[in-house]
Amino acid sequence: MSTSFGSRRIVVGAHYGLRDWMAQRATSMLMAIFTVVVVAQVLFGGPLDYYRWAAIFSAQWMKVLTFVVIVSLMVHVWVGMRDIWMDYVKPVVARLALDVATIVWLVGCAGWAIQVLWRL
Amino acid sequence: MTTSLKEQPLKRRPVYRNIHISQIISYRLPPAGWASILHRVSGALMFLLLPFVIWMFDTSLSSEVSFDQFRSVFVAGALGLPGVIWKLVAFALIWAFLYHFCAGLRHLWMDLTHSVDLKFGRISALAAIGVSAVVALALGFKLFF
Numbered sequence: 001m002s003t004s005f006g007s008r009r010i011v012v013g014a015h016y017g018l019r020d021w022m023a024q025r026a027t028s029m030l031m032a033i034f035t036v037v038v039v040a041q042v043l044f045g046g047p048l049d050y051y052r053w054a055a056i057f058s059a060q061w062m063k064v065l066t067f068v069v070i071v072s073l074m075v076h077v078w079v080g081m082r083d084i085w086m087d088y089v090k091p092v093v094a095r096l097a098l099d100v101a102t103i104v105w106l107v108g109c110a111g112w113a114i115q116v117l118w119r120l
Numbered sequence: 121m122t123t124s125l126k127e128q129p130l131k132r133r134p135v136y137r138n139i140h141i142s143q144i145i146s147y148r149l150p151p152a153g154w155a156s157i158l159h160r161v162s163g164a165l166m167f168l169l170l171p172f173v174i175w176m177f178d179t180s181l182s183s184e185v186s187f188d189q190f191r192s193v194f195v196a197g198a199l200g201l202p203g204v205i206w207k208l209v210a211f212a213l214i215w216a217f218l219y220h221f222c223a224g225l226r227h228l229w230m231d232l233t234h235s236v237d238l239k240f241g242r243i244s245a246l247a248a249i250g251v252s253a254v255v256a257l258a259l260g261f262k263l264f265f
Contacts, residue, residue, distance in 0.1 A: 025227075025228060025231065028224050028227075028228065029228070032221065032224070032225070035221065050180075050184050050187040051184075053180060053181065053187075054181055054187075057181055077163075077166075077167055077170075080160075080163050080167070081163075081164070081167055084160060084163075084164060102167075105167075105170070106170075109170045109171060109174055112171075112174050112178070113174045113177060116174065116177055116178045116181060116182065119182075120181060120182075
């Protein structure tokens with residue numbers, strides 16, 4: 001144990017496992033509810049054209065729910081992708097680079113999705 | 121007569137190691153193993169296709185004109201690729217979402233009810249793979265025909 005600090009530090013977790021596990025479950029339930037809400041609105045209410053599709057997402061409560069789901073999705077995907085990098089990518093430098101790339105990818109996608117949502 | 125540990129013949133015990141990438145094809149996974157790796161593959165696929173999903177969200181919602189552009193990509197094609205390729209991408213997303221959804225419900229159910237015996241793991245894995253495949257094929261049929 002005497003050589004596990006400084007440049008020999010083992011890059012592992014900091015007891016955030018349970019928190020991330022809970023976050024992944026909670027966000028998954030939110031996204032599952034969102035899925036049911038969207039599918040129900042698509043299936044019931046006549047033929048689906050542009051106006052009915054856009055109307056689904058222009059309701060204020062639906063915008064708020066969609067916003068929450070976009071944020072949930074990013075948290076959920078972050079936990080999942082970090083798990084994948086931790087399992088398959090062992091060199092610390094490569095793993096950190098992929099972690100950073102994942103965050104950039106996700107924040108970029110979230111920004112785009114929220115921009116689309118808010119100008120409706 | 122007592123036998124010490126040293127005199128007993130060494131019993132050959134099974135050894136479980138991480139499988140190497142070259143063994144993936146020949147390695148026989150149980151259904152729960154398939155459920156696990158497919159959950160991961162479908163999640164990674166959706167992560168990579170996230171910009172495509174948001175592009176669909178954007179063009180289908182922004183205006184009537186962009187909605188028509190959205191539809192034409194799956195008929196006339198885009199970026200030098202024919203429409204059928206984009207339909208295949210959409211179909212891959214449909215399957216990935218449905219499978220990830222079913223496998224996620226399986227996880228939540230296991231977490232909530234502590235259903236972690238072998239039999240439930242096996243049956244629920246097959247159910248998640250089967251149900252998502254059937255719904256994906258039905259939606260795929262609607263997408264292509």
